[in-house]
Amino acid sequence: MNQSELSPIEKAIAKKIDKTKNKxxxxxxxxxxxxxxxxxxxxxxxxxxxxxxxxxxxxxxxxxxxxxxxxxxxxxxxxxxxxxxxxxxxxxxxxxPSEKPEENKAEVLVSSSQTDVKQSAIDKLFAQK
Structure with a gap:
């Protein structure tokens, strides 16, 4: 299609397209x-x-x-x-929160419960005598 076959609006669009910048x-x-x-x-x-x-x-x-x-x-x-x-x-x-304090708490709980169990066993032994 050549330029002479374009309507005035199509020619205007074609000019705009030609003027667009390369990205x-x-x-x-x-x-x-x-x-x-x-x-x-x-x-x-x-x-x-x-x-x-x-x-x-x-x-x-x-x-x-x-x-x-x-x-x-x-x-x-x-x-x-x-x-x-x-x-x-x-x-x-x-x-x-970091996980280390939680691990320490768990260790403290385990060791305190172990201590409680040991103390309770000791108390029972001495109570029997």
Whole structure:
């Protein structure tokens, strides 16, 4: 279909479509893309792929990214996840009671009941004499 067959509204839409920005050129897009693909990237790296291979695959789809940029963004995102996981772990530890005092209480209860049993046996022996 050529331009002469388009209605005025269709021509206006076509102009708007032509003026839309490539997402890859928008600020922060590559960082967001790497974050979304984080698990896939991790999996590929675990299989022995290198950042060069991954960057080339991404570039072949039309989103230009260098291996160095991919590695930088991926490493930064990984560090961010590790930091957040550490913060969550610290929060959980501070909110939940530790198990050690409970274990100590159980030991104290067992040893005090054993002491009570021993004392009671001793009392019975001396009471009979």
């Amino acid at each position: 890859a050129n928008q600020p922060g897009y590559l960082r967001k893309l790497v974050a979304k693909l984080h698990l896939k990237i991790e999996s590929a790296l675990a299989r022995g792929c290198e950042y060069d291979d991954l960057a080339q695959s991404i570039t072949e789809t039309g989103v230009k990214i260098s291996a160095a940029t991919l590695k930088q963004y991926h490493t930064e995102y990984r560090r961010q996840l590790d930091k957040e996981a550490g913060e969550i772990s610290e929060t959980v530890d501070s909110v939940l």
